[in-house]
Amino acid sequence: MLVEVLTTAGRWNTEQPLLTYRVPTALEARLRRGQLIAVPYGDRLDEGIVWRVLADDEAAISLLEEGIELRDLSSILDETPALLPHQLELARWLSEYYATSLAHTVFNMLTPGLLQRSRFVLKLSQEALEDAMRSASSQDASLRLRALLGLLHTDGSLDVEQLKKMLGKTKAQQLLKEIKQSNLIVREPELVEGRAKIRLRRAVRLLVKGEELLIWREQLEERLRHAESEATAGSEVPHSVSASQATTKASANPWSLGTTASATLAPPVQSKAGLIIQRQLAALDLLQQSLNRGSPWTPAALCRATDLTERQLRQLEDERIISIERQELRRDPLQGRALPASQPLTLTQEQEQALRAVLDAVREGEQGTTPKPILLHGVTGSGKTEIYLQALAAIIAQGKRGVILVPEIALTTQAVQRVAGRFPDRVAIIHSELSVGERYDEWRRIRAGQVDVVIGSRSALFAPLPDLGLIIIDEEHEAAYKQSELKPTYHAREAALKLGEILRIPVVLGSATPAVESYHRAERGRYQLVELKGRIGTTLPPVEIVDLRVELRAGHTSIISRRLHEGLTNVLEQGQQAILFLNRRGAASCILCRDCGYTALCEHCDIPLTYHSTERVLMCHYCGAQSKPLRYCPACQSAEIRYFGLGTEKVQRTIQKMFPEARLLRWDRDTARNRHAHEALLDRFASRQADILIGTQMIAKGLDLPGVTLVGVVSADIALNLPDYSSPERAFTLLTQVAGRAGRGSEAGHVIIQTFNPEHFCIDTASRHNYDEFYRMEIETRERYGYPPFRQFVKFTYSHSNRHRCQLEAMRFSERLTHWINRLGLVNTDIVGPAPAMLERVRNKYRWQMIARGPDLHRLLRVVDAPDWEIDIDPISAL
DNA sequence: AGCACGCCGACT
DNA sequence: GTCGGCGTGCTC
Numbered sequence: 001m002l003v004e005v006l007t008t009a010g011r012w013n014t015e016q017p018l019l020t021y022r023v024p025t026a027l028e029a030r031l032r033r034g035q036l037i038a039v040p041y042g043d044r045l046d047e048g049i050v051w052r053v054l055a056d057d058e059a060a061i062s063l064l065e066e067g068i069e070l071r072d073l074s075s076i077l078d079e080t081p082a083l084l085p086h087q088l089e090l091a092r093w094l095s096e097y098y099a100t101s102l103a104h105t106v107f108n109m110l111t112p113g114l115l116q117r118s119r120f121v122l123k124l125s126q127e128a129l130e131d132a133m134r135s136a137s138s139q140d141a142s143l144r145l146r147a148l149l150g151l152l153h154t155d156g157s158l159d160v161e162q163l164k165k166m167l168g169k170t171k172a173q174q175l176l177k178e179i180k181q182s183n184l185i186v187r188e189p190e191l192v193e194g195r196a197k198i199r200l201r202r203a204v205r206l207l208v209k210g211e212e213l214l215i216w217r218e219q220l221e222e223r224l225r226h227a228e229s230e231a232t233a234g235s236e237v238p239h240s241v242s243a244s245q246a247t248t249k250a251s252a253n254p255w256s257l258g259t260t261a262s263a264t265l266a267p268p269v270q271s272k273a274g275l276i277i278q279r280q281l282a283a284l285d286l287l288q289q290s291l292n293r294g295s296p297w298t299p300a301a302l303c304r305a306t307d308l309t310e311r312q313l314r315q316l317e318d319e320r321i322i323s324i325e326r327q328e329l330r331r332d333p334l335q336g337r338a339l340p341a342s343q344p345l346t347l348t349q350e351q352e353q354a355l356r357a358v359l360d361a362v363r364e365g366e367q368g369t370t371p372k373p374i375l376l377h378g379v380t381g382s383g384k385t386e387i388y389l390q391a392l393a394a395i396i397a398q399g400k401r402g403v404i405l406v407p408e409i410a411l412t413t414q415a416v417q418r419v420a421g422r423f424p425d426r427v428a429i430i431h432s433e434l435s436v437g438e439r440y441d442e443w444r445r446i447r448a449g450q451v452d453v454v455i456g457s458r459s460a461l462f463a464p465l466p467d468l469g470l471i472i473i474d475e476e477h478e479a480a481y482k483q484s485e486l487k488p489t490y491h492a493r494e495a496a497l498k499l500g501e502i503l504r505i506p507v508v509l510g511s512a513t514p515a516v517e518s519y520h521r522a523e524r525g526r527y528q529l530v531e532l533k534g535r536i537g538t539t540l541p542p543v544e545i546v547d548l549r550v551e552l553r554a555g556h557t558s559i560i561s562r563r564l565h566e567g568l569t570n571v572l573e574q575g576q577q578a579i580l581f582l583n584r585r586g587a588a589s590c591i592l593c594r595d596c597g598y599t600a601l602c603e604h605c606d607i608p609l610t611y612h613s614t615e616r617v618l619m620c621h622y623c624g625a626q627s628k629p630l631r632y633c634p635a636c637q638s639a640e641i642r643y644f645g646l647g648t649e650k651v652q653r654t655i656q657k658m659f660p661e662a663r664l665l666r667w668d669r670d671t672a673r674n675r676h677a678h679e680a681l682l683d684r685f686a687s688r689q690a691d692i693l694i695g696t697q698m699i700a701k702g703l704d705l706p707g708v709t710l711v712g713v714v715s716a717d718i719a720l721n722l723p724d725y726s727s728p729e730r731a732f733t734l735l736t737q738v739a740g741r742a743g744r745g746s747e748a749g750h751v752i753i754q755t756f757n758p759e760h761f762c763i764d765t766a767s768r769h770n771y772d773e774f775y776r777m778e779i780e781t782r783e784r785y786g787y788p789p790f791r792q793f794v795k796f797t798y799s800h801s802n803r804h805r806c807q808l809e810a811m812r813f814s815e816r817l818t819h820w821i822n823r824l825g826l827v828n829t830d831i832v833g834p835a836p837a838m839l840e841r842v843r844n845k846y847r848w849q850m851i852a853r854g855p856d857l858h859r860l861l862r863v864v865d866a867p868d869w870e871i872d873i874d875p876i877s878a879l
Numbered sequence: 880a881g882c883a884c885g886c887c888g889a890c891t
Numbered sequence: 892g893t894c895g896g897c898g899t900g901c902t903c
Contacts, residue, residue: 041902069903118881
C-alpha cells in the first residue's frame with residue numbers, strides 16, 4: 001500500500017506537492033486520509049498529512065522508473081484525522097483558486113501550534129551500547145565504571161540546537177562532522193511536540209459511587225466512633241486549638257460537613273485520630289458534590305479545604321476509595337462567563353418563512369441536489385440571529401451539526417453568549433484572540449463530536465466538525481472574512497460556498513447590507529434571496545443629515561454641529577446614552593473643499609486622490625498617476641481646500657469641553673487592545689457607567705444597546721473618500737450599521753450624520769435605510785468601470801528594502817504580465833499600476849503593487865511565475 | 880524550511 | 892593559510 005503525503009518541508013515545493021511513501025503492513029489497517037504522520041525526509045524526520053491512500057502499486061512502478069526509491073512512512077502521529085475528507089477537497093479548491101501550494105493551504109487549515117518541529121539529537125550508538133555491556137562484565141574496575149557511565153547516559157540525548165547554543169555555530173558544526181565519522185555517537189532525527197499541548201493537572205477522583213460509597217462512609221464513621229471511645233477510655237486530652245480550627249474551617253466552607261446528617265449530628269470530635277477521619281469524610285463530601293459541578297478537585301485544593309495533609313488524603317487512596325491521577329484540564333474560553341439560558345422566541349411570519357427556506361434547502365441536499373445558498377437580507381434588528389438558532393436546533397435534532405461564522409469583532413459581544421446560552425455545553429468557539437491552548441482544546445472537542453455548533457471567525461470554517469449540516473455566515477458583507485496577510489488569501493464566504501457544494505448543504509449568508517457582489521449573485525439566481533423587512537418591536541430610527549458647509553458658513557467651526565450638540569444635550573438631560581462614531585480607517589487623508597464639498601478624484605479611476613506631504617503631490621493609489629496639489633477648488637474657486645483628517649481623541653477632547661459633566665468612553669484600537677478590554681468597555685457602557693461612547697468602526701457592528709437613543713456620525717466624509725472602488729459600499733454599510741445601533745430599546749432613537757457631502761448617494765440612501773436604491777446605483781458604477789463583480793481583480797505586491805529596486809522589479813513584472821496577457825489572448829484584461837502600496841514602507845521595506853483585472857484571471861495565474869510576489873486573489877481593497 | 884556543498888573575502 | 896559569509900540544490 002502506498003500513500004500520498006503533503007509534508008511541512010515540502011510546503012515550498014510547488015512543483016512536487018505530493019510525495020509518495022510505502023505503508024508498512026502493520027500500519028495499513030489504521031491509515032486514514034487527513035491523518036498527521038511522521039515520514040523520513042532527506043536525513044530527517046518530517047511531519048506530513050495523508051492526502052490519499054493508494055491501493056495499487058502502479059504509482060510505485062512509475063516512480064521506480066524515474067529512479068526514485070520509495071521509503072516507508074515512519075509512524076502515525078495521531079489516529080484521529082486532523083482534517084476530514086470534505087476539508088481535503090476544500091483544500092484542493094482553495095489551493096487552485098487562491099494560487100497557493102496545496103501543502104501550504106492544508107497546513108494553514110490546521111489549528112495553530114499543532115505541527116511538530118523537526119530536529120536532530122545525539123545519542124549513543126548501538127555499537128557503543130553493546131560495547132558498554134561487554135565492558136560491564138569486565139574484570140577491570142575502571143572499564144566497568146566507564147561502561148556504567150555510558151549506560152547511565154543512554155536515556156539522555158542532546159539536541160543539536162542546544163549543542164550549537166553551547167558551543168557556537170562553527171564549533172558545533174566541526175564537532176558534528178567528527179560525530180558523523182565516529183561510531184559511538186549517532187545523530188538521530190526526531191519530532192518535538194508543537195505549542196498546542198494537552199494541559200494536565202493532578203486531580204482527585206472518587207473511585208466508589210452510590211451504595212458502595214455509603215458503605216465506605218459507614219465504615220469510616222464506625223472507625224471514628226471507635227477512635228473516640230478509645231480516646232475517652234484513655235482520657236486523651238486533645239489539642240483544643242486544632243479541634244476548634246477544624247470546626248471554623250468546616251463551617252467557613254460553603255459545602256461544609258452539614259450536607260450529610262451524620263456529620264451534622266456528630267458530637268464534637270475529641271481524638272486526633274477521629275479528627276482526621278472526620279476531615280476525610282468531609283473530603284468525600286466535597287468530592288461527591290463536585291461530581292455534578294464540573295471542575296475536579298486538585299489534591300492541594302482539597303487538602304486546603306478540609307485541613308488534611310496530603311499524607312492523610314493519600315490514606316483514602318490506599319483504601320482505594322479515591323485515586324489521585326493526572327487528568328486532562330479543559331481550557332474553556334467561556335469559563336466564568338454568565339451564559340443565561342436563551343429560549344427559542346416566537347417567530348414573526350417573515351422569520352418563519354426564512355426558517356422554512358433554510359430547512360427546505362437542508363431537505364433538498366438530503367435528496368441529492370445541491371441546495372442554493374440563501375442570502376438572508378434583513379434590516380438591522382429584524383431577528384436574523386433567532387433564525388440561525390432555530391435552523392441550527394432543527395438540524396441538530398436530525399443528528400447534524402452547524403457552523404456560524406461571525407466577523408472578528410462580534411466575537412467579543414453578545415452574539416456568542418446568545419448562541420452558547422441556547423445550546424449549553426454544545427458550542428465551541430474558535431477565533432484568533434484565544435490562546436493556542438484554548439483553541440486546541442476547542443478544536444479537539446469539535447473533532448471528537450462533543451459539540452453541535454461551532455461559532456467563530458473565518459478560520460472556524462476549518463474546524464474538523466463531523467456531520468456538518470449547515471453553514472451560516474453572519475454579516476456576510478464584512479471585510480474581516482477575507483484573509484489577506486497569510487496564504488491562502490481566501491474569502492471565508494467563498495470557501496463556505498464551496499464547502500456547501502461539496503457536502504450538499506445550505507449556506508446561509510445573512511446581512512442587513514449585503515455585499516454588492518452577493519446581491520448581484522442573488523439577482524442572477526445563484527442565491528435564493530430571502531428578505532426580512534421589518535424590525536422586531538421597534539422601527540428603524542429616523543436619520544438627520546447635517547450639512548457641514550452650512551455650519552461653516554454660519555461661522556460654526558466646531559467638529560460638533562449645533563444639531564448634534566443639541567441632540568447630545570437632550571440625551572444627557574434625559575439620562576439616556578449616545579454613540580459618536582468616527583471613521584478613521586487608514587492614515588489616508590482626502591482632499592476636500594470646505595465650501596462646496598468637492599473632493600479631488602483621479603481622472604482615470606474616479607477614486608479620491610491622496611495627498612503625500614513628503615513629496616507634495618496628489619497621488620492615485622490605484623493607478624499611480626500623480627498631480628500637483630490644488631490651491632483653489634476647481635469647482636468653486638474657494639481657497640478653503642485642504643486635506644482632511646480627524647481622530648477619536650480630538651472628538652473626545654471636544655466633547656469633554658462641551659459637556660464637562662458627561663461620562664465619556666473611547667473605544668478604538670488604542671483603548672481596546674485585546675478581547676478582555678473590549679468586553680470591559682462594552683460592559684461599562686452597557687451598564688450605563690458612561691453616557692457617550694466615542695469610537696471607530698469597531699463599535700458599529702452588532703451591538704445591541706437598548707439605552708442608546710442617539711447615534712452621531714461625526715464625519716461621514718472619510719469613509720466616503722477612501723481612495724478605493726469599494727469605498728461607497730463600505731460607507732453605505734457603515735452608515736447603515738451605525739444607524740442600526742440607535743433606538744433598539746423602548747425609547748425611540750435617532751441618528752445624526754455630519755458631512756460635507758449631503759448629496760452623496762451613499763449618505764442619501766443610507767439615511768433612508770434604502771439598500772435597494774444604493775445597490776442599483778452602485779452596481780451601475782461597478783459595471784461602467786469594470787469593477788468587481790464584473791471583472792475579477794488580482795493584486796500583486798512586491799517588497800524590497802531598496803525603493804528603486806522595488807519600483808524597477810514592479811515595472812519589469814508589469815511588462816511580463818502584459819506580455820502574458822497578450823500571448824494568452826485574454827480579452828478585456830489589463831494591468832493597473834504599478835503604484836506604491838497604500839503604506840509604501842512597512843518594516844523598512846518598500847512595497848509596490850499592481851492590479852490585474854479581467855473576466856477570469858486564472859489562466860493568467862497558471863502561467864505566472866513569481867515566487868517573490870505576494871498574490872492576492874479578489875483583494876478586499878485595490879489599495 | 881533546514882541542511883548540505885561550495886566558492887570568495889578578512890583575520891589568527 | 893583558516894574561518895566564515897551566504898548563494899544554490901535537494902528532499903518520495
